[in-house]
Amino acid sequence: MRSGGMRVRWMACALIGATVAACGGGGDAVPASGGAAASPGRGPSNELLVIGYDREPDTMNRYATHILEDIESCVVEGLVVPDERMHAVPVLAAEIPTLANGGVVRRKDGGMDVTWKLRPGVKWHDGTPHTSADVQFTVNAINKGDWKPESVDGFDRIASVDTPDSLTAVVHYREPYAPYVWQFVRGTLPKHVLAGTSIDAATEYNRAPLGTGPYKVAEWKTGEYIALERVPGYWRGDSLPAIKRLVFRFIANTNTRINQLKTGEVHLVALVPWDKARELKDVAGVRLARTIGNGYEHVSLNQGKVAAFKDVRVRQALAHAVDRPLIVKSLLDGLVTEVNGPVQPLSPAYEPNVTAYAYDTTRAKALLDQAGWKPGADGIRTNGSQRLAFTLIAQSGFAIRENVAQVLQQQWKAVGADVQVQLVDGTAISALWFNGKFDAMLHWWQMGADPELTLFFASDRIPPRGRNINQVADSALTALLYASDREIDEGKRVDLLKAVQRRVAELAPEIPLYNTTKLDAVPASLEGHTGNPTNAGPFWNVWAWRIK
Numbered sequence: 001m002r003s004g005g006m007r008v009r010w011m012a013c014a015l016i017g018a019t020v021a022a023c024g025g026g027g028d029a030v031p032a033s034g035g036a037a038a039s040p041g042r043g044p045s046n047e048l049l050v051i052g053y054d055r056e057p058d059t060m061n062r063y064a065t066h067i068l069e070d071i072e073s074c075v076v077e078g079l080v081v082p083d084e085r086m087h088a089v090p091v092l093a094a095e096i097p098t099l100a101n102g103g104v105v106r107r108k109d110g111g112m113d114v115t116w117k118l119r120p121g122v123k124w125h126d127g128t129p130h131t132s133a134d135v136q137f138t139v140n141a142i143n144k145g146d147w148k149p150e151s152v153d154g155f156d157r158i159a160s161v162d163t164p165d166s167l168t169a170v171v172h173y174r175e176p177y178a179p180y181v182w183q184f185v186r187g188t189l190p191k192h193v194l195a196g197t198s199i200d201a202a203t204e205y206n207r208a209p210l211g212t213g214p215y216k217v218a219e220w221k222t223g224e225y226i227a228l229e230r231v232p233g234y235w236r237g238d239s240l241p242a243i244k245r246l247v248f249r250f251i252a253n254t255n256t257r258i259n260q261l262k263t264g265e266v267h268l269v270a271l272v273p274w275d276k277a278r279e280l281k282d283v284a285g286v287r288l289a290r291t292i293g294n295g296y297e298h299v300s301l302n303q304g305k306v307a308a309f310k311d312v313r314v315r316q317a318l319a320h321a322v323d324r325p326l327i328v329k330s331l332l333d334g335l336v337t338e339v340n341g342p343v344q345p346l347s348p349a350y351e352p353n354v355t356a357y358a359y360d361t362t363r364a365k366a367l368l369d370q371a372g373w374k375p376g377a378d379g380i381r382t383n384g385s386q387r388l389a390f391t392l393i394a395q396s397g398f399a400i401r402e403n404v405a406q407v408l409q410q411q412w413k414a415v416g417a418d419v420q421v422q423l424v425d426g427t428a429i430s431a432l433w434f435n436g437k438f439d440a441m442l443h444w445w446q447m448g449a450d451p452e453l454t455l456f457f458a459s460d461r462i463p464p465r466g467r468n469i470n471q472v473a474d475s476a477l478t479a480l481l482y483a484s485d486r487e488i489d490e491g492k493r494v495d496l497l498k499a500v501q502r503r504v505a506e507l508a509p510e511i512p513l514y515n516t517t518k519l520d521a522v523p524a525s526l527e528g529h530t531g532n533p534t535n536a537g538p539f540w541n542v543w544a545w546r547i548k
Helices: 020-026 132-143 178-182 203-207 254-263 274-280 312-320 324-331 361-370 399-413 426-434 475-486 490-507
Strands: 049-053 080-082 088-090 104-106 112-117 158-165 168-173 215-221 225-230 245-250 286-291 295-301 381-383 389-395 418-424 440-446 510-515 518-523
Touching: 049 254, 080 178, 132 158, 132 168, 178 475, 254 274, 254 399, 274 286, 274 399, 274 518, 295 312, 312 361, 312 490, 312 510, 324 399, 324 510, 389 399, 389 426, 399 418, 399 440, 418 426, 426 440, 475 490
Parallel strands: 049 245, 389 418, 389 440
Antiparallel strands: 080 088, 104 112, 112 168, 158 168, 215 225, 225 245, 286 518, 295 440, 295 510
């Protein structure tokens, strides 16, 4: 969004995924209990589509996960979803509330009210109507503080929710909140199921949530797969979705995942590593769908863990020491584009005129000299008793990221930094970053449609309150971020967000590398698939998919 309200949603952070061994390899055909066996040579059909997936979810509760919600979004729908142009499309909402249509009202006390009209006739999978009481319950459940949602971003600015009728929810904000459109992109929690329960301990819901979406969870075999089956009477029409079963097989290892696509053991692989594009472009029955992503690969520098990173000159030096053109050309086959900040060119808030850190080892060494880091006998710099040494973590099983990490290690060593690379499986890595237990991390943020950055860089949004995992603390930046959140005028908000990007670039809390072009390998016979540049992911319109 992670992410609309939680625009980030990664976000997923890019990491994620378990090792092949831990996953059981994903090498066996999915048994009948998980749908139907997917054996080599058996093609995709409207009976079964098997997805080779690089990670196992930590939960199916969309509000509790730290990682991309591809599987969850097939079950639990939002009030809105971003489409392929990053525009908000109503789903469980009947319309998008705006100032123009009266859905958004600025109060005289400085607050803001947003009225959501819900789509009539939508029912939860158990037949209970979806109502405004579910919207109200969701806000209260997140804000009351006795469970641990992935983020409270935006919800903590809500004072209350009124429900004048079953299809109207009026959300009262304490102050203007510009990203309000995406507040419920993760949907709502079913009040009739969860009221009076501990959501943290609601294992049944968290593994098989009640939703309104086209699919429900049929089986989750830990370490192997999640099988979804279509829901009869889906509100978009009885004939939808056309594909009866989806099976997400957890295959963390890139090569294994691609090889199973070639043999037909899996039918679709989302987010194909770029170095596999050439390998797949001529595979019979497979189509490579390319989407320019609204996300970026980067290195987070944890100032809360590594004292040297507190000095901006050290951060800038490390940025100057990275030869991004070489990485893009030699490792990534030119399929990505270098970027200099967190807002990507697809966004209307994109600011191209920011400080860029060109590859310049002379400049990098000079900055380190100025910061007091002098080369030792072994070439590694020291500052008093401190040695310029840190560990870079990256996702295991992700060949490109492993290779990029090794290149970064070499390039930083050339200017006097001793860097160890540690590979961690995706599920474990998300816990490390959220608890601040890393020095530096190579990963990506897959951004939501809204350009809000407060969650990532405001000084009061260090986890668990947000995703400021760099632990940057700059009062000027924080002020700009919150000012942009409170500005409803789109043009004025863009101006503020551009100032944010310039300040972020000056501070260099992280090192942006390149834009995350998305490659999805899908069946050539699949209709309705439309790549999505945001964290909504490729399954955002899975209800429309059909094998012709």
